[in-house]
Amino acid sequence: MEHPLLITLGLMLGLMVLGSPVIFAIGFAGLAYFFVKPGMIHMLDIYAHKFFTGMDVFIWLSIPLFIIAGEIMTAIGMTDRLVNLSRLMVGRLRGGLAYVNVVGSMMFSGVSGSALADISALGPVEMKMMEKDGYQKDFAAAVTVSSAIQGPIIPPSIPLIMFSALTNTSVAALFLAGAVPGMLLGLFQMAVIYVIARRRGFPTNPIKGLNLQVAFGIVLHAFWAIFMPLIIIGGIVGGIFTATEAAAIAVAYGLVIGIFAYRSLSLKELWAILDRSARTSASVYLIVGFATVISWILANERVPAELQAMVEAANLQPWMLLLMLNLFFLVNGLWVSDSVQLLLFAPLFTPLLAAMGVDPVHFGVIMVVNVMIGLITPPYGLALYLGSSISGVPLGRIVRAAMPFLVSNLVVLVLVTYVPAISLTLPRLLGFL
Known part of the structure; x- marks a missing residue:
């Protein structure tokens, strides 16, 4: 590995460690490469070209649109209906x-x-x-942040869309492949809850006055949310x-649902939704553009070919490389988004x-499950910080309460990694592999 690449990567990692915004760290490090690499100072137009073309991909347009759709569903009260349906079920x-x-x-x-x-x-x-039902606040926050990592795995999934765009892998196959692992995460989390609930004597919370008519009404109110995915x-x-x-x-x-079915979406709220979605999407697009520059730099320095040669020289088996990559992603997840x-x-x-014979769809699911676990691993875990902000519980208490769920998620990661059928059976049955 040559000195310009080492300087570029070192600068990027150093800025991240020092707390610099990710966008700035990636963008500045990519720009620095053109100044430290001999002969590249006159090729700065490549930086601008790669930055723009990285964002100029049709499938990236789905990200802000899905963000807007999620914001709309939240604004029109879909969350309360889904919670009531969940109470009806469990x-x-x-x-x-x-x-x-x-x-x-x-x-x-969904x-x-x-x-x-x-x-x-x-x-x-x-x-x-x-x-209100007597649960400790740290446990409630831990369940909330831990269960949320299913969202980007069960389709529609923004991270799986990103993986599809970056690797030219079928998004339909990835969506189908993510369904079972996402639900498996939830089932293992429910197993943890079962053990803790028995040990601590948690209460039940049935819907009062439940009968067939009430149950039908709850399902009917949640129908539009269920029908969307x-x-x-x-x-x-x-x-x-x-x-x-x-x-x-x-x-x-x-x-349509917000305006005509629920009649709860105003123009003022719609403007606020578009404003929030634009801010979120802008940060994603900037990271995409700057990361494309870094990817070009890695290709220009022949890093993929060198990695291939290293793997062949070490005679690594696929299961060994997958183990190493899982550890690599988990460690990065401590401080990288x-x-x-x-x-x-x-x-x-x-x-x-x-x-090496590993299906890209399988690896895509492995990687997304892994980086989602990073959302609940300190010190960087964004889900932990958001849960702490909403609940008012100190971060350390949430981390301790979330440890059993983190262990269950890691068990699922191992199963998904070494039992490819968990991911690949559904897309194979439907003819996408």
């Missing part, structure tokens, strides 16, 4: 509201595709209900529309693993 169990928290995240993931959106939308409602996933898998077109349809669907890991490392390692 509220009568011991530790009922903790189960509701997990099941609610499973269903909301609306937002974002862990942080899940925490922001469902967190205040769920944590308030759990606290069916349209999106069914349309993509059926080849009716692309992921970007599906995101646009999701926005149109949310507008999920989107940055995807943007920097998905294009780098996917061809390497594909050459």
